Amino acid sequence: MQKLNTAAQMRQMDYTAMHGKYGIQPAVLMENAGHAVAERADEYIHGWAGKDVVVVCGKGNNGGDGFVIARHIAAAGARAYVYILGQAEEYSDESQQHLSTLQAMEDDESCLLTYFGGTEREWRVLRQRLQSCQVVVDAMLGTGFHGNLREPVSSIVGLINEIAAAGALTVIAVDVPTGVNSDTGAVSGSDEEENGPLFADMTVTFGALKRGLVLYPGRTCAGHVELDAIGMPAPLLVQPEEKPAYLLQESDIAEVLVPRSPDSHKGSHGTIGIVTGCSDMAGAALMAAHGAVRSGAGKVFLRVPAQTAPYCIGRQPEIMVRGVGQGEYFTEADAVSVLDECAAWSVIAMGPGMGRHEETKAFVKAILAHGECPVVLDADALNLLAGEKDFVSSLDRQVIMTPHLAEFSRLSGLSVAEIQEDPFAAAVQFVKEWRVTLVLKGAPTLVVSAKTGNVYVNPTGNAGMACGGMGDILTGMIAAISARESRPDICSAACAGVYLHGAAGDACRRQIGSYGFTPMEVADAVPGVIRRMEEEMAVPLLQAPMILD
Ligand SMILES: NC(=O)C1=CN([C@@H]2O[C@H](COP(=O)(O)OP(=O)(O)OC[C@H]3O[C@@H](n4cnc5c(N)ncnc54)[C@H](OP(=O)(O)O)[C@@H]3O)[C@@H](O)[C@H]2O)[C@H](O)CC1
Numbered sequence: 001m002q003k004l005n006t007a008a009q010m011r012q013m014d015y016t017a018m019h020g021k022y023g024i025q026p027a028v029l030m031e032n033a034g035h036a037v038a039e040r041a042d043e044y045i046h047g048w049a050g051k052d053v054v055v056v057c058g059k060g061n062n063g064g065d066g067f068v069i070a071r072h073i074a075a076a077g078a079r080a081y082v083y084i085l086g087q088a089e090e091y092s093d094e095s096q097q098h099l100s101t102l103q104a105m106e107d108d109e110s111c112l113l114t115y116f117g118g119t120e121r122e123w124r125v126l127r128q129r130l131q132s133c134q135v136v137v138d139a140m141l142g143t144g145f146h147g148n149l150r151e152p153v154s155s156i157v158g159l160i161n162e163i164a165a166a167g168a169l170t171v172i173a174v175d176v177p178t179g180v181n182s183d184t185g186a187v188s189g190s191d192e193e194e195n196g197p198l199f200a201d202m203t204v205t206f207g208a209l210k211r212g213l214v215l216y217p218g219r220t221c222a223g224h225v226e227l228d229a230i231g232m233p234a235p236l237l238v239q240p241e242e243k244p245a246y247l248l249q250e251s252d253i254a255e256v257l258v259p260r261s262p263d264s265h266k267g268s269h270g271t272i273g274i275v276t277g278c279s280d281m282a283g284a285a286l287m288a289a290h291g292a293v294r295s296g297a298g299k300v301f302l303r304v305p306a307q308t309a310p311y312c313i314g315r316q317p318e319i320m321v322r323g324v325g326q327g328e329y330f331t332e333a334d335a336v337s338v339l340d341e342c343a344a345w346s347v348i349a350m351g352p353g354m355g356r357h358e359e360t361k362a363f364v365k366a367i368l369a370h371g372e373c374p375v376v377l378d379a380d381a382l383n384l385l386a387g388e389k390d391f392v393s394s395l396d397r398q399v400i401m402t403p404h405l406a407e408f409s410r411l412s413g414l415s416v417a418e419i420q421e422d423p424f425a426a427a428v429q430f431v432k433e434w435r436v437t438l439v440l441k442g443a444p445t446l447v448v449s450a451k452t453g454n455v456y457v458n459p460t461g462n463a464g465m466a467c468g469g470m471g472d473i474l475t476g477m478i479a480a481i482s483a484r485e486s487r488p489d490i491c492s493a494a495c496a497g498v499y500l501h502g503a504a505g506d507a508c509r510r511q512i513g514s515y516g517f518t519p520m521e522v523a524d525a526v527p528g529v530i531r532r533m534e535e536e537m538a539v540p541l542l543q544a545p546m547i548l549d
């Protein structure tokens with residue numbers, strides 16, 4: 001798992017590295033940061049030698065990194081045109097140290113410094129340089145950026161974006177693309193007269209991934225992202241921050257989806273009770289059940305209102321369908337017959353296509369109030385439980401809630417805009433109050449642990465999955481994974497379900513097209529993704545090949 005740090009957490013990490021027991025000199029960290037960019041970008045652009053490069057250095061330490069980069073790329077055979085936006089005395093000690101080294105090189109043709117004052121001539125020359133150079137290094141703003149871009153940075157960003165869009169200028173961002181908020185992924189230029197953020201081909205970031213590099217729209221500005229430790233002491237790279245957040249990685253998921261025991265049987269892999277649907281939304285119920293089947297459930301029972309059953313029975317032989325009660329939707333009286341059998345179930349999932357009848361709310365609460373297996377709640381089950389925080393938080397069972405933004409807004413009482421301002425904070429606060437594991441679906445999806453409050457960001461999935469039914473499939477997937485033989489903890493099951501669901505959608509995007517593939521096709525792609533993961537991760541297959549002769 002990759003730590004996802006805020007700017008404040010990075011400053012704390014820096015402080016501990018420099019002023020705590022490790023005592024690393026600030027100028028050394030800056031040297032390592034600049035060297036990391038030079039080295040990694042060298043590979044990306046296929047060598048600095050012979051290239052003309054513009055390096056734009058802001059007034060802070062991001063700019064200081066730029067001074068180091070200029071020195072290294074000049075040594076690698078590039079010609080560096082260094083534009084300095086601050087006055088020498090404005091810089092931090094470590095930046096000044098690297099600037100004076102650069103100044104000492106000035107008589108060397110490989111490194112030309114310009115203290116940019118924004119005169120007409122300087123703008124003209126900068127434009128010409130950018131048009132004739134092959135690479136530009138964005139060392140203007142990093143984790144110190146806030147608000148909207150101010151001049152001259154704003155116009156320089158606009159100029160770089162304009163020239164890069166028109167031709168062969170490769171943009172390398174230092175730590176964070178200028179104009180991207182490293183905590184939230186929000187970008188500058190919200191009002192039209194402001195220039196937007198810089199769009200990079202590559203970003204080299206330091207110490208830990210920044211949240212803004214994996215959250216939209218900031219994520220779209222970063223291009224190919226590489227993380228460099230810059231010589232930080234190993235404990236600092238891994239120790240959990242306060243209110244930690246992580247980017248899920250395939251290796252984390254492989255630990256959850258361990259291969260089956262060779263002597264396992266269908267009972268080993270869980271009995272999933274999908275209790276959902278109503279007469280005008282039988283499809284959602286079937287898709288949730290199919291998601292469970294495709295994710296390796298041992299047995300899948302689908303319980304729908306009696307009048308919905310004819311539309312579900314026999315549609316998929318693997319799914320055992322029974323009609324409940326008499327009506328088109330669940331009523332409180334129907335709960336008894338489901339409670340009689342769900343004691344034998346490993347997990348229950350409710351919500352897809354369930355409808356929002358008041359009677360159905362009583363049914364959902366009756367099912368939740370009895371029994372102890374984990375429950376996955378999605379869609380209408382969530383809408384029905386809006387305002388029921390005390391009831392849900394008092395349940396003595398594990399609950400996973402999987403709202404999209406609008407459902408989360410109804411549940412939390414926050415507006416969509418308030419949520420989007422800081423999704424991490426909104427999600428963590430919700431989990432504290434409701435005492436559930438939360439899957440906040442979106443781009444990207446966040447999973448928040450009920451136990452620890454840790455936030456896990458899912459990197460998989462794509463816009464082709466933005467259609468009805470994808471959430472129904474995910475509900476069944478999470479239910480099946482939480483009931484696996486390895487009995488993962490509920491948060492790991494949710495993370496694995498979300499990761500797999502997105503990875504299956506990415507497989508559909510590659511094999512079918514950028515959109516137009518169906519939720520059922522995503523479910524059908526799940527076994528193939530698991531197989532690829534087992535092969536790539538070389539996940540040790542538990543069963544030795546049976547050699548019988
Ligand atoms: N361990 C590490 O990660 C290391 C990171 N390094 C680099 O340090 C930067 C963070 O440096 P910092 O000086 O804190 O901040 P920045 O350089 O990113 O930016 C500060 C300057 O930016 C100006 N600013 C802020 N907002 C705006 C805006 N909207 N428009 C224009 N200018 C803006 C700000 O000016 P103020 O007047 O607002 O103060 C500052 O001048 C990190 O990203 C890494 O690159 C270390 O080098 C090594 C260790």
Ligand SMILES: [K+]
Binds near residue numbers: 062142173174176
């Ligand atoms: K930058």
